[in-house]
Amino acid sequence: MNLDKIMNNLEARHPGEPEYLQAVREVLETIVDVVNENPHFESAGIIERLVEPDRVFTFKVPWVDDEGNVQVNIGYRVQFNNALGPYKGGLRFHPSVTISILKFLGFEQIFKNALTTLPLGGGKGGSDFNPKGKSDAEIMRFCQAFMLELWHVIGPETDVPAGDIGVGGKEIGYLFGMYKKLQREHNGVLTGKGTGWGGSLIRPEATGFGAVYFAQEMLATIGESFKGKTVAVSGFGNVAWGAVKKITELGGKVVTLSGPDGYIYDPEGVSGEKIDYMLELRATNQDIVSPYAEEFPEATFYSGKRPWEVKVDVAMPCATQNELGKEDAEKLVSNGVICVAEGANMPSTPEAIEVFKENKILFGPAKAVNAGGVATSGLEMTQNSMKLMWTAEEVDAKLKHIMKSIHDNCVKYGKCDDGYVDYVKGANVAAFLKVANAMYDQGII
Ligand code: NDP
Ligand code: 2IT
Numbered sequence: 279m280n281l282d283k284i285m286n287n288l289e290a291r292h293p294g295e296p297e298y299l300q301a302v303r304e305v306l307e308t309i310v311d312v313v314n315e316n317p318h319f320e321s322a323g324i325i326e327r328l329v330e331p332d333r334v335f336t337f338k339v340p341w342v343d344d345e346g347n348v349q350v351n352i353g354y355r356v357q358f359n360n361a362l363g364p365y366k367g368g369l370r371f372h373p374s375v376t377i378s379i380l381k382f383l384g385f386e387q388i389f390k391n392a393l394t395t396l397p398l399g400g401g402k403g404g405s406d407f408n409p410k411g412k413s414d415a416e417i418m419r420f421c422q423a424f425m426l427e428l429w430h431v432i433g434p435e436t437d438v439p440a441g442d443i444g445v446g447g448k449e450i451g452y453l454f455g456m457y458k459k460l461q462r463e464h465n466g467v468l469t470g471k472g473t474g475w476g477g478s479l480i481r482p483e484a485t486g487f488g489a490v491y492f493a494q495e496m497l498a499t500i501g502e503s504f505k506g507k508t509v510a511v512s513g514f515g516n517v518a519w520g521a522v523k524k525i526t527e528l529g530g531k532v533v534t535l536s537g538p539d540g541y542i543y544d545p546e547g548v549s550g551e552k553i554d555y556m557l558e559l560r561a562t563n564q565d566i567v568s569p570y571a572e573e574f575p576e577a578t579f580y581s582g583k584r585p586w587e588v589k590v591d592v593a594m595p596c597a598t599q600n601e602l603g604k605e606d607a608e609k610l611v612s613n614g615v616i617c618v619a620e621g622a623n624m625p626s627t628p629e630a631i632e633v634f635k636e637n638k639i640l641f642g643p644a645k646a647v648n649a650g651g652v653a654t655s656g657l658e659m660t661q662n663s664m665k666l667m668w669t670a671e672e673v674d675a676k677l678k679h680i681m682k683s684i685h686d687n688c689v690k691y692g693k694c695d696d697g698y699v700d701y702v703k704g705a706n707v708a709a710f711l712k713v714a715n716a717m718y719d720q721g722i723i
Contacts, residue, residue, distance in 0.1 A: 279313040279325060281306055288329055295378035297599060297624070301385050302329050304628060308706040316714070322722065324714045331358045331384060332365075334377065337427040339405060341419045353424050355403035357437055358384035361716040364435055365401030366391055366652060368442030371420075371449070373408040379599070380404055383442070383623055387652070389709035390645035393684045396656035401437055403428070409444045410565045421452035428453075429460045432467055434662070440469040440655050443598065446516055446560075447472060447482065466662030469655035478658035479670040480677065481651075486520020486621065487674070488650015488681050489594065490528065493619035495685040496640045497592075499699065502616065504530035510590040510610075511548075512536040513597030514567050517621045517648065519556045521594055522548050534585035536597060537567030541585040544570075544577035589613040596621030607633035620644040631702065638698050646684050646705040653680045 285303055292298060306325070313319055339351040354377060357365045367387040370380070380402045388400030407420055432439060441450055450470045458464055464476075471477035480487070490504070497503055507530045511518050514535045522532045531547035535556070544552070552574060559569060571579035586593065586606035593615055595602050599622065607630035610618065618634055619642040620626060626634070626641075634641040654677055661667055668676075684705075692704020 279306070279310055279320065281310060284325060284329065292378075292381075295376075295381060297376075298378045298381035298385065300628070301382035301624060304624075304702075305385070305389065305706050305710070308703040309710045312707050312710065318718065319714050322718050324717055327717065327722075328359065328388075328713065329385070331356050331381060332360065333357050334381075335428075335431055336377070339407070339420065339423045339427065341416075341423040343416055344413055351405050351407040351420070353403070353405045353427055354380050355428060355431060355437070355439070356380045356384040356401055357431075358400045358402070359388045359713065360399035361713050361720060362392055363397035363399050365437035366398040366440075366655065367400055367402040368404075368440045368652075369445045369449075369453075370402070370404035370442040371407045371409055371444035372404070373406055375404045375406045382599070386623055386645050388713060389706060390649045391652055391656075392709040392712040393646060393687065393705060394649050394653040394656055394680055395683055396653060396680075398652065398656050401439075402442075403439055404442065404445075407444075409449075409563055411563060414448070417449065418452045421449055422456045425453050425456035425460070429457050432457075434466045434659070438467060438469060438655070438659060440652070441516070443515065446470070447477075466659050469658040471658070476658075476662055478654055478661055478673055479668070480673040481654045481658055482516065483520040483523065484654035484677055485517045485648050485651030486522070486596070487524045488653065488677055489517070489521050489596070489619055489621040489647045490524035491650065491678050491681040492642055492647045492685055493592065493594065493617060494528065495682060496617055496619065496642055496701070499689075500616070500640065504528040504592070507531070507591040508533050508589075509592045509594060510534045510585045510588050511621075512541070512585050512595045512601060512625070513622065514556050514559055514570075515597070516560075517651070518596040519553065519560075521596055521621050522556065523553055525594075526553065530592070533590065534588055535567055535570065536585050537565060539566045539568055540579055540581040540583050542567055542570045542577050542579055543585070543588055544574065546576050586610050590615060592617045592619070594619050594621050595625035597625065598622055599624040600627050602626045602630050604629035604633060606630060611637045611639060615639060618642070619647045621648050623648065635700065635702075640699075641701060643702045643705055645709065646688055646701060649684055650677050650681055653677060
């Protein structure tokens with residue numbers, strides 16, 4: 279495989295899409311050997327076909343705000359690859375959303391979904407709509423206008439969206455309501471639904487819980503566990519919340535949370551009512567974490583800074599892409615971090631990952647660590663198809679089993695001669711082989 283040639287062609291075709299190009303390069307760099315060992319992949323143009331989305335929908339979303347003003351946003355759905363199952367992936371509502379970000383997320387989603395062992399293809403969508411400071415009525419009108427365009431390209435066997443940044447249970451409810459009205463069908467077209475009308479138990483917690491189960495497996499490889507460990511978590515949204523809950527349950531102490539405004543250091547640990555307070559903080563739609571320090575005076579707020587300067591045993595970035603750079607990684611390493619597990623999608627820059635690998639730190643990449651969210655979405659689809667509902671214990675046991683199998687697969691394909699596990703390579707190779715074999719079997723399409 280000629281990596282430079284493929285990347286040059288992609289860059290020429292998609293200029294100004296840095297996140298997408300970054301995500302593709304990160305995967306291709308680790309699968310060069312396995313592609314070269316399988317010349318039939320090359321002759322079938324697997325790589326060239328894999329790096330381009332099957333199709334991308336872009337649409338205008340006009341809606342009326344509470345003052346009666348007309349607002350216009352852009353909506354997108356990237357249907358990337360359906361070799362393994364229906365396109366599957368979340369919707370992100372955030373002002374920073376661009377087609378580059380959604381293509382990076384859709385590309386990553388193909389591999390993440392392959393790792394789950396479930397029949398799921400990869401996709402992503404969203405809008406540059408900013409939920410910050412919007413009333414519920416505005417969010418509902420926006421979601422309805424968004425679905426007015428999206429409904430005819432999605433379906434339970436075609437493309438199944440879910441939540442991501444800015445899209446939680448409330449938004450999924452509004453989106454589902456409009457889909458159902460237009461399609462005149464009550465089906466499993468979206469996941470993360472309310473548990474009273476088709477949603478799976480444990481789905482809200484699943485990404486954070488799964489991430490901690492994965493980190494637990496990583497720690498076990500060196501005879502360690504979360505018990506008595508200090509942990510830096512970033513973000514204070516859905517993924518951070520689930521992670522904090524599970525870490526605390528396992529005897530770890532979470533000492534940081536963060537938002538776009540800065541980070542919180544709580545030496546006594548984020549536990550008990552403080553975890554519930556995270557939900558309240560998100561529900562205000564104000565996008566700031568600083569009120570935590572007013573509510574709990576033992577905590578300190580550091581304005582405009584990231585939590586990676588705090589001395590911790592484990593770091594779990596759970597906010598957004600490229601939020602942990604080279605200097606942050608160096609700081610964590612010099613402070614003695616032993617494990618870094620990515621709850622968010624692509625939170626560490628390539629330079630930061632290099633620092634972790636050079637120092638033989640246990641490093642779990644997003645597509646393996648945070649796959650528990652989409653895996654539980656897959657379990658929600660199964661329950662919808664069977665028209666029944668599993669108990670929380672059943673779903674949690676299946677989630678645990680899936681996270682363990684992802685970990686086993688990473689070790690199988692990522693173990694180096696000196697015993698160090700390169701989880702980045704392990705996850706990419708395991709997922710790539712599954713997708714590439716399916717694409718090969720299905721011919722040139
Ligand atoms: P939420 O909207 O619940 O929380 C997102 C968090 O990240 C918030 O704290 C948010 O703060 C912060 N954030 C968002 N954008 C930025 C930015 N540009 N700069 C700094 N901080 C930012 O989303 P989730 O918890 O669902 O998602 C968090 C991460 O996890 C994302 O990378 C997402 O793709 C990933 N993920 C989510 C899954 C899910 O099931 N929800 C599954 C797998 C991965 P604010 O809103 O105040 O900006
Ligand atoms: O990034 C992700 O894996 C998600 N936002 C969850 C996607 C899903 O379909 O549940």
